[in-house]
Amino acid sequence: MGRIAPQEVPERERREDGSYVDQVPIELTELIGPADPVVAEEEDRTPPPPPPSPELASRASFEVFFEIRPSRLGGLGAFAVRELLRGQTILVERPLLWTTHFRLLPDFHKLSETAREAFLSLHSGEGDRFSKVERIKKLNSFVVPGGIAIFEIASRFNHACPSARNVQYVFDSERGVLSLTVCQDVVPAGTELTISYGTSTIDLYSTYGFRCACGGCTPLTDDDIRKLEGTEYGNWEW
Ligand SMILES: [Zn+2]
Numbered sequence: 001m002g003r004i005a006p007q008e009v010p011e012r013e014r015r016e017d018g019s020y021v022d023q024v025p026i027e028l029t030e031l032i033g034p035a036d037p038v039v040a041e042e043e044d045r046t047p048p049p050p051p052p053s054p055e056l057a058s059r060a061s062f063e064v065f066f067e068i069r070p071s072r073l074g075g076l077g078a079f080a081v082r083e084l085l086r087g088q089t090i091l092v093e094r095p096l097l098w099t100t101h102f103r104l105l106p107d108f109h110k111l112s113e114t115a116r117e118a119f120l121s122l123h124s125g126e127g128d129r130f131s132k133v134e135r136i137k138k139l140n141s142f143v144v145p146g147g148i149a150i151f152e153i154a155s156r157f158n159h160a161c162p163s164a165r166n167v168q169y170v171f172d173s174e175r176g177v178l179s180l181t182v183c184q185d186v187v188p189a190g191t192e193l194t195i196s197y198g199t200s201t202i203d204l205y206s207t208y209g210f211r212c213a214c215g216g217c218t219p220l221t222d223d224d225i226r227k228l229e230g231t232e233y234g235n236w237e238w
Helices: 026-031 037-045 104-110 113-120 132-140 201-208 222-228
Strands: 066-070 076-080 089-093 097-099 141-144 147-150 167-172 177-182 192-195
Touching (some): 097 104, 113 132, 132 141, 141 167
Antiparallel strands (some): 089 177
């Protein structure tokens, strides 16, 4: 905010009756302007999401439908403990963390100790290019209004492509909960429950680092993988 050069002092304005009125000093009007554009732009780009809610909506209720245990797909997975039918809601869960890519770390550090421990117990993959918190975000996030959300239970579900998955999900941003619902007619007890992370096997490989073999897609071949190496899709090791 610079000082006003003398030549910028306005001339007096003459009223119709011949009297003069002093104009508003420029120094005062100069103070009225847009906020610091860097701050404004940043706020526009990342609207603050609702505060993170570290509690589980219904831990006791989901155990009637499924359990979390090791999966042949890797890491842990969710398995039906009884026969499930189309339309059954098997989980209603609040996020451990509802944030944006930009606010991940500060929001993570605001979590309670219990919620932080739950977050850090999620699958993180390997690598030292990114921090563990960032790796967990990358492997476990759901895209939701206002950014991304990470869940203690729902993030355990493994992937199957849309024609093979047996569970679908919807996020209710007003209530701030994710609901998982069975989307096949009958799912026998013991079946691994899966949701779709995406429809492109190339994106699945580049984002999550696995070659989908769910039975509902055409798996990538070794040749496909070789072609992806050296492109933006091939570099998933972090
Ligand atoms: Zn697939």
